[in-house]
Amino acid sequence: MMQLFYASTSAYVRKVLVCAQVLGVDEAIERLDSAAHPIERDERIAAFNPLAKVPALRTESGLCLYDSRVICEYLNTLSQGPLFPTSGEARWTSLTRQALADGLIDAALLARYEFSARPLEKQWQEWADAQLKKSQRR
Numbered sequence: 001m002m003q004l005f006y007a008s009t010s011a012y013v014r015k016v017l018v019c020a021q022v023l024g025v026d027e028a029i030e031r032l033d034s035a036a037h038p039i040e041r042d043e044r045i046a047a048f049n050p051l052a053k054v055p056a057l058r059t060e061s062g063l064c065l066y067d068s069r070v071i072c073e074y075l076n077t078l079s080q081g082p083l084f085p086t087s088g089e090a091r092w093t094s095l096t097r098q099a100l101a102d103g104l105i106d107a108a109l110l111a112r113y114e115f116s117a118r119p120l121e122k123q124w125q126e127w128a129d130a131q132l133k134k135s136q137r138r
């Protein structure tokens with residue numbers, strides 16, 4: 001059984017789990033509880049990933065993989081799936097699409113942290129608005 005440090009609020013974790021479901025390997029992933037936070041380090045995750053971020057996956061052979069990009073490619077390889085073609089333009093297109101998805105999540109997360117992780121006097125509305133606009137632009 002693979003083990004995944006999991007958080008229901010993490011869009012990166014959701015991306016990994018959507019890939020796992022599409023690839024038919026989600027049943028082989030045990031979800032481990034965690035409390036990733038940019039200030040309060042969760043040592044349970046840090047034992048897998050020195051950045052202490054989720055998602056982090058331990059494979060059946062004991063390899064610790066992060067971040068979500070690496071995990072998604074790994075799952076794809078496991079099931080010889082169609083999500084990441086191994087060569088040619090199709091590969092670069094799929095990796096670029098993933099970079100776009102990650103960029104949208106990065107922007108949304110920065111906006112969220114601005115208000116959930118920073119003390120009130122350090123919050124910057126313009127910064128959060130600019131991040132959120134990234135996820136609304138075409």
Ligand SMILES: N[C@@H](CCC(=O)N[C@@H](CS)C(=O)NCC(=O)O)C(=O)O
Nearest residue numbers: 010012036037038053054055067068
């Ligand atoms: N590039 C990473 C980003 C992961 C990430 O930032 N995860 C957040 C949760 S959504 C986290 O663990 N934050 C804790 C921290 O910043 O230390 C990925 O794609 O997996």
